[in-house]
Amino acid sequence: NAGVTQTPKFRVLKTGQSMTLLCAQDMNHEYMYWYRQDPGMGLRLIHYSVGEGTTAKGEVPDGYNVSRLKKQNFLLGLESAAPSQTSVYFCASRRGLTGVVFGPGTRLTVL
Amino acid sequence: KNQVEQSPQSLIILEGKNCTLQCNYTVSPFSNLRWYKQDTGRGPVSLTIMTFSENTKSNGRYTATLDADTKQSSLHITASQLSDSASYICVVSEASNYQLIWGAGTKLIIKP
Numbered sequence: 001n002a003g004v005t006q007t008p009k010f011r012v013l014k015t016g017q018s019m020t021l022l023c024a025q026d027m028n029h030e031y032m033y034w035y036r037q038d039p040g041m042g043l044r045l046i047h048y049s050v051g052e053g054t055t056a057k058g059e060v061p062d063g064y065n066v067s068r069l070k071k072q073n074f075l076l077g078l079e080s081a082a083p084s085q086t087s088v089y090f091c092a093s094r095r096g097l098t099g100v101v102f103g104p105g106t107r108l109t110v111l
Numbered sequence: 112k113n114q115v116e117q118s119p120q121s122l123i124i125l126e127g128k129n130c131t132l133q134c135n136y137t138v139s140p141f142s143n144l145r146w147y148k149q150d151t152g153r154g155p156v157s158l159t160i161m162t163f164s165e166n167t168k169s170n171g172r173y174t175a176t177l178d179a180d181t182k183q184s185s186l187h188i189t190a191s192q193l194s195d196s197a198s199y200i201c202v203v204s205e206a207s208n209y210q211l212i213w214g215a216g217t218k219l220i221i222k223p
Contacts, residue, residue: 004154041215042200042213042214042215042216043155043200043213044213045210045213058210088152090154090155092154099157099160100145100155100157100202100211103154104154105152105154
């Protein structure tokens with residue numbers, strides 16, 4: 001039982017480049033989330049999913065797209081990276097009222 | 112607007128001392144409230160989760176309380192240890208959707 005895993009752990013992009021962050025969970029959780037956390041700030045919700053094949057916008061969705069083709073995977077895409085997207089990205093999942101389980105995070109730097 | 116406010120923003124205490132962190136929220140309708148511990152550079156880890164009918168819940172040296180009438184929660188840490196140094200985040204779940212409303216966190220530093 002690996003919990004929530006994220007790949008990659010670190011990434012450096014140039015402005016305008018694209019990339020996809022992968023989140024995988026093996027706990028059969030229905031809900032999955034993508035958050036970003038900027039230095040000294042709380043987590044902000046980017047997008048979330050309440051089940052396979054469904055996604056919804058969170059608090060700060062602009063510049064990001066997501067897909068949940070399989071229940072265990074939640075992908076976060078940046079089509080054209082900007083320096084303002086430099087942040088630590090956390091994926092999380094939960095089932096019902098259980099506590100949210102977080103991944104270890106992906107540190108992204110956009111130059 | 113649904114909000115979660117935490118106080119203090121930061122706190123420094125000596126090892127072995129107790130401390131209490133506060134969380135006030137305006138989230139409605141309320142589903143549950145969670146406290147997380149986040150070590151620097153790591154993802155948050157759940158400490159407690161409380162629903163409307165629960166007043167207190169403990170997890171080792173951590174005890175969380177909830178007053179749903181006044182919409183306040185506290186996290187009490189007993190006999191602090193150096194490993195308690197972290198950010199503690201209060202999160203409230205709204206009952207009408209699947210989103211979680213996050214507080215900005217309290218940064219706790221334990222000094223030897």
